Amino acid sequence: MSLEPSAQQASSERTEELCESLAEIRARVTAAAGSAPASEPPQKLVAVSKYKPSSDISVCFNEGQRDFGENYVQELVDKANELPLEIRWHFIGTLQSNKAKLLASIPNLHTVQTLSSEKVANALNKALPPSRTTPLNILIQINTSGEDAKSGLPPLTASSICTSPSTSPSSNSPPSELQKLAKHIITSCPNLRLQGLMTIGSLDQSLSAKETDQNADFERLKETRDILQKWLQSELGESSSTKGEETEGVQRWGDEGTGKLLLSMGMSSDFEAALKAGSDIVRVGTGIFGSRKTKDEMKRL
Numbered sequence: 001m002s003l004e005p006s007a008q009q010a011s012s013e014r015t016e017e018l019c020e021s022l023a024e025i026r027a028r029v030t031a032a033a034g035s036a037p038a039s040e041p042p043q044k045l046v047a048v049s050k051y052k053p054s055s056d057i058s059v060c061f062n063e064g065q066r067d068f069g070e071n072y073v074q075e076l077v078d079k080a081n082e083l084p085l086e087i088r089w090h091f092i093g094t095l096q097s098n099k100a101k102l103l104a105s106i107p108n109l110h111t112v113q114t115l116s117s118e119k120v121a122n123a124l125n126k127a128l129p130p131s132r133t134t135p136l137n138i139l140i141q142i143n144t145s146g147e148d149a150k151s152g153l154p155p156l157t158a159s160s161i162c163t164s165p166s167t168s169p170s171s172n173s174p175p176s177e178l179q180k181l182a183k184h185i186i187t188s189c190p191n192l193r194l195q196g197l198m199t200i201g202s203l204d205q206s207l208s209a210k211e212t213d214q215n216a217d218f219e220r221l222k223e224t225r226d227i228l229q230k231w232l233q234s235e236l237g238e239s240s241s242t243k244g245e246e247t248e249g250v251q252r253w254g255d256e257g258t259g260k261l262l263l264s265m266g267m268s269s270d271f272e273a274a275l276k277a278g279s280d281i282v283r284v285g286t287g288i289f290g291s292r293k294t295k296d297e298m299k300r301l
């Protein structure tokens with residue numbers, strides 16, 4: 001667990017500050033997750049360390065934090081090079097297919113949370129080195145708020161999929177982009193494992209939900225997951241097989257333990273609400289590391 005010599009050490013003041021905020025966020029995650037149904041898979045905190053130095057990550061690592069999220073491929077490559085292999089890196093930024101190879105070369109890349117195209121899925125599937133012993137976890141990003149500035153595929157609604165009893169099966173609507181991508185990952189990308197869905201959601205929803213306790217973006221992601229999960233089961237059969245030989249008992253998608261599609265939703269401002277709404281993975285940056293410099297400020301450095 002000792003640090004590579006190239007990684008700088010945080011000052012004792014910074015260390016103390018980080019330990020305190022990480023402990024506080026963990027306590028809040030545990031408390032909020034406790035009110036979710038007991039059958040849910042265990043909650044997971046991803047510490048979002050974009051723009052923050054490796055020395056900050058080391059402090060959290062020494063406190064037992066293992067999951068970290070980064071938004072930029074080159075920044076992640078540089079940090080992964082100087083930090084311990086036990087870290088589980090989550091890529092949470094916009095991914096272009098021409099960067100897939102570089103990203104896939106990181107041996108301890110654990111999850112890409114922001115996939116939204118077959119092109120990038122294929123690029124990742126092809127680029128993963130044979131030395132990898134586990135598939136790369138994939139979350140498909142959903143643009144639940146429909147904002148132009150946000151990436152991701154449109155959510156599913158019950159009315160967009162279901163056929164009314166009076167219509168014949170042939171009038172089924174064709175599979176959506178999300179359905180096609182999910183099926184493609186499962187059936188054509190053996191080095192990837194579809195683990196769930198991710199959303200960012202709108203700031204408005206996050207703020208208004210503080211008062212109403214209902215965040216429409218979180219509800220949309222849950223509904224989308226439920227519909228997709230059902231559709232995949234009818235299309236491809238149960239994920240967690242009890243049928244033996246056919247699928248050799250291997251879960252082909254979803255969480256390792258349950259075969260359920262997981263939800264990644266909730267950030268510093270709304271992770272408690274997200275956990276109460278059933279989130280499995282929350283991504284917390286400023287709550288742990290403090291405020292970030294803006295992109296423009298970074299460029300001027």
Ligand SMILES: *Cc1c(COP(=O)(O)O)cnc(C)c1O
Pocket residue numbers: 048050071092093200267268269283284285286287
């Ligand atoms: C930066 C970022 C976060 C963390 O946001 P905070 O508000 O700092 O907690 C979470 N998710 C994504 C996709 C991000 O880009």
